[in-house]
Amino acid sequence: MANSNCKYIFVVGGVISGVGKGVTSSSLGLILKNRGLNVTAIKIDPYINVDAGTMNPTEHGEVFVLSDGDETDQDMGNYERFLDLDLTSINYMTTGRVYKTVIEKERNLEYKGKCVEVVPHIPLEVIRRIKEAGKNAKADVVIVEIGGTIGEYQNMLFLEAARMMKIEHSKDVFFVMVSYLPTPSKVGEMKTKPTQHAVRILNGSGIQPDLLIARGETKLDDKRKEKLSLFCNMPADRVISAPDVESIYDIPLNFEKEKISDRLCDLMGVVCKKPDSKKWNKWKKFVNNVHNGKEIVKIAIVGKYFETGDFVLSDSYLSVIEALKYSSYDQNRKPVFSWLNAVDFEKDSNKLKELKKYNGVVIPGGFGARGVEGQLKVIQYVRENKIPYFGLCYGMQMLVIEYARNVLGLKDANTREVNPKSKNIIIDVMESQKEHLKNNLYGGSMRLGSYKAILSDKTIARESYGKKEIIERHRHRYEVNPAFIEILEEKGLVFSGKSPEGDLMEIAELSKTKHPFFLGAQFHPEFLARPLSPHPLFNSFIKACISKK
Ligand code: GLN
Numbered sequence: 001m002a003n004s005n006c007k008y009i010f011v012v013g014g015v016i017s018g019v020g021k022g023v024t025s026s027s028l029g030l031i032l033k034n035r036g037l038n039v040t041a042i043k044i045d046p047y048i049n050v051d052a053g054t055m056n057p058t059e060h061g062e063v064f065v066l067s068d069g070d071e072t073d074q075d076m077g078n079y080e081r082f083l084d085l086d087l088t089s090i091n092y093m094t095t096g097r098v099y100k101t102v103i104e105k106e107r108n109l110e111y112k113g114k115c116v117e118v119v120p121h122i123p124l125e126v127i128r129r130i131k132e133a134g135k136n137a138k139a140d141v142v143i144v145e146i147g148g149t150i151g152e153y154q155n156m157l158f159l160e161a162a163r164m165m166k167i168e169h170s171k172d173v174f175f176v177m178v179s180y181l182p183t184p185s186k187v188g189e190m191k192t193k194p195t196q197h198a199v200r201i202l203n204g205s206g207i208q209p210d211l212l213i214a215r216g217e218t219k220l221d222d223k224r225k226e227k228l229s230l231f232c233n234m235p236a237d238r239v240i241s242a243p244d245v246e247s248i249y250d251i252p253l254n255f256e257k258e259k260i261s262d263r264l265c266d267l268m269g270v271v272c273k274k275p276d277s278k279k280w281n282k283w284k285k286f287v288n289n290v291h292n293g294k295e296i297v298k299i300a301i302v303g304k305y306f307e308t309g310d311f312v313l314s315d316s317y318l319s320v321i322e323a324l325k326y327s328s329y330d331q332n333r334k335p336v337f338s339w340l341n342a343v344d345f346e347k348d349s350n351k352l353k354e355l356k357k358y359n360g361v362v363i364p365g366g367f368g369a370r371g372v373e374g375q376l377k378v379i380q381y382v383r384e385n386k387i388p389y390f391g392l393c394y395g396m397q398m399l400v401i402e403y404a405r406n407v408l409g410l411k412d413a414n415t416r417e418v419n420p421k422s423k424n425i426i427i428d429v430m431e432s433q434k435e436h437l438k439n440n441l442y443g444g445s446m447r448l449g450s451y452k453a454i455l456s457d458k459t460i461a462r463e464s465y466g467k468k469e470i471i472e473r474h475r476h477r478y479e480v481n482p483a484f485i486e487i488l489e490e491k492g493l494v495f496s497g498k499s500p501e502g503d504l505m506e507i508a509e510l511s512k513t514k515h516p517f518f519l520g521a522q523f524h525p526e527f528l529a530r531p532l533s534p535h536p537l538f539n540s541f542i543k544a545c546i547s548k549k
Pocket of ligand 1: 364365366367368392393394395397417475476477478479
């Protein structure tokens with residue numbers, strides 16, 4: 001199919017947030033992709049922040065970094081993982097980003113003296129971006145997820161853009177509403193009224209959904225399907241039941257059971273191939289592994305973003321968890337995660353012994369001083385007790401500091417981020433970032449996105465990847481200080497991955513003869529782990545975890 005007639009599917013949410021709009025969008029993308037269509041996806045976040053980089057992960061969840069360095073929402077990670085795609089900044093937009101462009105254009109006289117107004121100029125910029133993303137990807141279908149819930153003031157201009165797009169391209173623009181049907185425990189039956197109201201609110205914006213994804217604890221029965229069909233103005237076969245599932249990876253399969261791809265293809269008027277059975281078989285095999293892990297592998301994640309309870313906690317490290325899962329599933333294991341608060345290890349040294357219960361320990365990325373001393377204690381313990389350890393970004397920097405403190409004897413070793421007064425600043429700010437930081441320009445002052453690294457032979461890193469040159473995504477301000485590299489290496493720490501110029505340390509590890517797996521990566525390997533191609537470093541870590549007695 002040529003993409004001159006690119007189709008746009010807007011996904012909006014009704015009733016409550018957090019019922020899986022992102023996963024629905026990703027799943028719709030996957031089922032269409034498996035019918036031979038070229039699919040891309042866009043996330044619209046209604047907040048003013050120009051990117052997600054300046055947001056606290058406990059408030060907004062993980063910051064997902066794209067290959068071009070854009071700091072975005074975790075849903076972008078879901079799209080990349082489900083669709084096995086690399087997206088770029090054109091696939092992500094926020095209110096702030098849209099307004100910023102419009103204001104810049106106005107300053108550059110691009111509106112040729114016109115009065116620039118919220119409507120139509122803001123929606124027009126939204127539409128321009130959506131079309132450009134479609135064009136860049138040569139897409140047959142662009143899935144556009146509008147963040148937030150129907151009825152909110154915040155996403156109105158994006159709905160307005162969608163409505164305007166529908167006027168211009170009436171045969172190419174479609175709407176899917178993901179809504180929630182509560183089953184109040186005292187009532188004991190699934191209620192459709194909130195969804196009916198949500199559809200009416202959407203109608204008030206001039207939009208009629210074409211497909212309704214009815215999320216709920218249980219399956220939607222025919223009676224309620226009929227009711228929704230009648231009150232939400234659509235044939236009953238456009239109301240799709242989407243009950244809770246054990247794993248999000250079941251969802252595309254369930255959607256196909258409901259024949260959604262047929263329905264969407266009919267709706268869009270596209271003739272597409274039959275579902276690709278080879279591709280589905282791979283996905284089914286993966287999902288089978290998700291459900292049938294033989295034994296468990298116990299992993300402790302020692303993090304610092306714990307303030308707002310378990311729910312948000314796992315959101316803060318979403319890609320890390322998914323990456324650990326893929327490698328575990330791939331090796332027939334069921335991963336069990338324990339969340340350990342780094343701060344707790346500062347108060348109570350006895351707690352360290354508990355680490356013996358785990359097959360492996362991960363310290364993920366982070367910022368600032370809180371919890372760092374606890375993390376350093378944890379790393380010393382797992383190093384000395386030969387418990388597999390995987391440090392990601394801050395977790396790698398901590399690994400190097402711990403080694404400097406306890407093996408090199410530099411007791412005050414630290415990162416400039418935590419103690420700029422230390423005599424031994426092992427992790428220091430990069431020259432190029434000093435100017436930014438002096439001027440308080442924190443937003444966008446980091447090394448972001450994909451960079452090459454070269455791996456040394458006969459190291460865990462090199463063996464894991466099976467190649468010499470890698471490209472990985474970064475998000476950090478600080479680096480291993482070149483002044484300490486020689487003495488660290490003399491004392492046995494191996495920098496097995498370096499930037500092509502050799503000046504930036506990308507991977508630090510201990511030789512397998514000294515420790516089963518003690519490795520840190522300055523980059524974020526978790527951003528490249530995909531369900532059907534788990535990440536080589538996570539694979540090696542899980543392998544070491546499985547071998548641990
Ligand atoms: N805070 C560290 C730095 O900025 C690590 C960042 C991270 O873990 N993403 O360099």
